[in-house]
Every structure is written in C-alpha cells, then in structure tokens.
Amino acid sequence: MARVKLEKVSKIFDKDVVAVNEVDIDIRDKEFMVLVGPSGCGKSTTLRMVAGLEEISNGKIYIGDKVVNEIPPKDRDIAMVFQNYALYPHMTVFQNMAFGLKLRKYPKKEIESRVNEAAEILEIENLLNRKPKALSGGQRQRVAVGRAIVRKPKVFLFDEPLSNLDAKLRVQMRTEISKLHNRLETTMIYVTHDQMEAMTMGDRIVVMKDGFVQQIDSPLNLYNSPVNKFVAGFIGSPAMNFMTGTLRKNNGIIFDEGNIQLEIPDVYFKDLTGYIDKKIVLGIRPENIFSANFSSGVKFPGKVKSLLEVIEPMGNEYFLYLNTGINQYVARVNEHEQMNIGEKVDIVYKMEKVSFFDVETGKKI
Ligand SMILES: Nc1ncnc2c1ncn2[C@@H]1O[C@H](COP(=O)(O)OP(=O)(O)O)[C@@H](O)[C@H]1O
Ligand SMILES: [Mg+2]
Numbered sequence: 429m430a431r432v433k434l435e436k437v438s439k440i441f442d443k444d445v446v447a448v449n450e451v452d453i454d455i456r457d458k459e460f461m462v463l464v465g466p467s468g469c470g471k472s473t474t475l476r477m478v479a480g481l482e483e484i485s486n487g488k489i490y491i492g493d494k495v496v497n498e499i500p501p502k503d504r505d506i507a508m509v510f511q512n513y514a515l516y517p518h519m520t521v522f523q524n525m526a527f528g529l530k531l532r533k534y535p536k537k538e539i540e541s542r543v544n545e546a547a548e549i550l551e552i553e554n555l556l557n558r559k560p561k562a563l564s565g566g567q568r569q570r571v572a573v574g575r576a577i578v579r580k581p582k583v584f585l586f587d588e589p590l591s592n593l594d595a596k597l598r599v600q601m602r603t604e605i606s607k608l609h610n611r612l613e614t615t616m617i618y619v620t621h622d623q624m625e626a627m628t629m630g631d632r633i634v635v636m637k638d639g640f641v642q643q644i645d646s647p648l649n650l651y652n653s654p655v656n657k658f659v660a661g662f663i664g665s666p667a668m669n670f671m672t673g674t675l676r677k678n679n680g681i682i683f684d685e686g687n688i689q690l691e692i693p694d695v696y697f698k699d700l701t702g703y704i705d706k707k708i709v710l711g712i713r714p715e716n717i718f719s720a721n722f723s724s725g726v727k728f729p730g731k732v733k734s735l736l737e738v739i740e741p742m743g744n745e746y747f748l749y750l751n752t753g754i755n756q757y758v759a760r761v762n763e764h765e766q767m768n769i770g771e772k773v774d775i776v777y778k779m780e781k782v783s784f785f786d787v788e789t790g791k792k793i
Contacts, residue, residue: 430492430505430582430615431457432478437487439473439639446580447473448638449486455617460609461762462630463619465662470639471619473583478617479508491583493671507576508585511592515560520554521547539578544634546577549611557785559589566597572606586618602629618701623663627651635659660711666747669757672787675703684708687753691729693779700784701791706791709785713777714747717759719767720774730777736767750775 432455439448448470463471476482478489480501488495516522522543529539547553550570560568569589576584586605590598606629609616620626626633627647635642635650635658635745643655647663654660660668673685675692681700683690692700692708700708720728725769737756738749748759750773759775767773784793 430618431455431462431490432583432615433490434474434478435488435490437474437477437489438485439470439477439482440485446639448477451517451636451639451641453634453641453644455615458613458615459732460606460616460618460629460631462626462633463617463621463636464621464623464626464630464633465636465642467621469636471621471636472587472646474636475508475587475617475619478583479506480504481508505582506583506585507579507583508587509572509576509589511588513560513572515568515571517560520550520557520559521563521571521574524560524571525578526723528575528579539673542578542580543574546574549577549608565593566601569593569601573605577608577612582615584612584614584616586616588620589618590620598625605629605791624665627663635662637662651791654783655792657709657711657785657792660792664713666714666758666760668713668783669717669755670706670709670711670785671752671755671757672709675700675708677704678745683708685752685754688732688734690732690777690779690782692782693729695780696784703784707787709787709790711783711785712757712777714758714760716722716778717757717761718750718760718776718778719759719764720776728776730779730782732775732777733772734775736771736773739764739767739769748775 434451434453436450436452437448440446451474463474465471477484484497489497491504525543525546526539546668547556548773550573552570555567590601593601602625616631628648632646633642633650634644637658643650643659650659650663671685673683676682676684681692681697683692714751732752734750734752736748737751740747746761746764748761748764750759786793
C-alpha cells in the first residue's frame with residue numbers, strides 16, 4: 429500500500445528535449461490513477477521514472493514517504509505491465525510467473541502458493557503448463573498481469589497494457605483490471621492514449637499534453653468542467669464541437685459565427701464582458717444539440733440552420749454531421765425526423781450548455 433507523489437518532476441532528453449515538464453501528481457494510497465494524452469505527451473516517460481527505468485532530470489518522486497530518486501527499480505517495490513507482454517517464450521506460464529520470485533530467492537513453497545493464487549484470481553489455472561505461443565493475446569496479457577501480482581508490490585504500473593488486443597477483448601480486460609484493483613486494493617498507475625479507457629477505469633485522471641499536466645480530476649469533473657479547450661476536446665466521443673466567432677452587443681450578447689448568430693443567455697454575461705467585439709471560441713458537446721421543427725412557432729435562441737452532410741446510425745442513436753457553411757460539427761440525437769442528406773435543416777444548440785474558451789490561451793472563460 430502506498431501513496432505515490434511526483435514533485436516538479438522533469439525529464440530532459442539529449443540536453444533539450446523536455447519530455448516531462450515540472451509535473452506535480454499526488455496519487456493516494458489504493459487509488460487507480462490514469463495518465464492520458466496523445467502519443468508523445470510524456471506518459472510513458474513519467475511512468476518509467478516512477479519505475480526507476482528512466483533517470484529523473486529534476487524534481488522528486490516519493491513512494492510511501494521515501495524519496496526514490498536514487499533507489500534502483502528492483503528495490504522500489506513496484507511491478508510494471510507493458511504493452512508487449514515480454515513473456516519468456518521458452519518458459520511455461522508457471523515459470524514465467526515464478527521467474528521474478530525465483531530470482532529473488534523466494535522458497536519454492538511460497539512461489540507455488542503465490543503463482544497459484546494469482547492464477548486463480550486471473551482464471552488461468554488451466555494454462556500454467558502452456559508456453560506463451562500456445563496462448564491467445566488476452567491470455568498472454570493475463571500472464572503478464574499475473575507476473576506482476578505474484579510480487580505483491582506496493583504499486584502497480586501499467587503502460588498501455590491493452591493496446592495489442594482487439595476492441596472487444598480490450599473492453600473485457602478493462603473491466604477485469606478494474607475488478608482486480610477492487611480485489612487487491614493496491615495503488616495503480618495506468619497509462620493510456622484512449623480517453624474511453626481513462627474515463628471508465630480511473631478514480632482520477634491526469635490529462636497530459638506536450639509534457640505538461642493540463643488537469644487532474646475525476647472523470648465526471650473532466651467531462652463537465654474542463655479547464656481548457658484541449659481537455660474539453662480530448663475527453664468525450666464524439667468530441668466537443670468548437671467554432672470561432674465574434675461577440676457583439678445587441679440588447680443582449682450575440683455570438684456571431686459569420687453564417688449563424690446565437691443569443692447568449694444572461695448567466696454568461698458577467699464572464700464575457702471583456703470579450704465584446706473580440707474573437708472567442710464557443711464549444712458545445714454533440715449531445716447538447718437537437719433537431720427541431722420550427723413550424724411550431726417556438727423561437728430558439730440557439731438556432732443553427734445547417735447543411736446535413738452525413739447520418740451515422742448507431743442503433744440507439746444517430747450522429748449527424750452538419751455544416752454551417754463555415755464550420756462543421758457533429759450532433760448526437762435519438763431521432764432525425766424527415767431529414768435528408770444534402771438538405772438545409774433546422775438545428776438547435778442548447779445555449780445553457782455551451783462553453784467559451786479564450787482564442788489565444790485556450791483557457792475556459
Ligand atoms: N530515450 C529517449 N530519447 C529521446 N527522446 C525520447 C526518449 N524517450 C522518449 N522521448 C521523447 O519524449 C517524448 C515523450 O515520450 P513518451 O513518454 O514515450 O510519450 P507517450 O508515452 O505519451 O507517447 C516524445 O517526444 C519522445 O519522442
Ligand atoms: Mg507511451
């Protein structure tokens with residue numbers, strides 16, 4: 429059991445490549461923390477510094493209350509599971525799982541009982557005598573996890589462990605790792621580029637970009653209160669729609685995109701006062717857009733007449749790909765009555781659900 433704390437941790441490669449930039453992360457004992465972000469943002473490097481596989485250029489890493497900067501990987505009491513399971517091909521599953529314990533000179537009895545216990549947790553008891561080449565991808569992944577479990581580490585580290593599996597198996601293994609976390613009650617740090625994995629597995633999520641931490645929060649807080657345009661666009665699928673326009677004063681305030689004009693509700697006025705006659709980014713999630721029948725005579729402040737370009741039926745819902753003539757956007761709707769591709773259709777933005785971002789900094793306003 430252990431808390432893991434990174435204090436202003438940086439990694440600089442080759443004198444000037446700053447892969448990780450003054451990162452502060454405080455992971456609670458028994459927490460499942462996910463590091464997520466696009467490829468190259470510094471997730472693996474951060475994890476490898478916690479593991480001790482990469483030297484720390486600046487800052488401090490604590491495991492428990494000990495600074496581990498100078499402690500070699502084998503003495504950090506952590507276990508890491510990689511994307512490419514790295515099983516020994518000439519060894520059986522049992523031998524693969526036992527290997528680390530054998531190196532550490534554990535008694536034979538203890539090794540057997542730990543391997544059997546891990547095999548039972550992972551439901552691979554019947555595979556113990558097989559060699560890796562006789563296993564499916566999912567089974568190999570379980571063995572790799574088993575090899576970590578037998579060590580009974582204080583902290584588990586996972587680096588994109590599911591990336592090599594097909595989509596269906598990935599979803600299944602994702603819930604199994606969550607269950608494993610509940611059962612073992614151990615601190616876990618899990619790296620992925622997949623925001624769905626992050627959202628479904630994490631107690632909390634660290635969103636990274638270009639070596640910087642953008643936001644650390646619970647999945648729902650990230651979704652509902654992103655601090656900037658990057659986080660808003662990265663979390664959620666289909667992604668949040670963005671359009672740039674100018675704010676104009678006119679009785680109330682209007683967001684003018686060029687082809688469409690939206691009336692902004694009063695509640696936003698206070699935050700937007702500094703942006704009148706300036707460019708601003710409006711964001712709206714696909715589920716906060718609906719199709720409307722204007723013959724009812726109801727006036728909508730968020731009316732967006734748009735060209736319907738593509739309809740994607742998902743079974744329980746539809747994704748509509750729309751175009752204002754200037755901006756493309758996606759709506760996620762339950763029905764699309766009598767709408768045809770290639771037609772101009774009546775669409776409404778729920779204006780009480782929009783967000784605004786600074787054009788230059790990307791910061792949420
Ligand atoms: N050994 C290395 N030498 C030089 N640059 C590296 C090395 N390892 C990673 N990098 C660079 O550091 C950045 C972060 O890499 P990485 O942590 O692997 O990102 P991620 O895991 O988020 O995809 C990338 O720009 C990558 O090219
Ligand atoms: Mg990586």
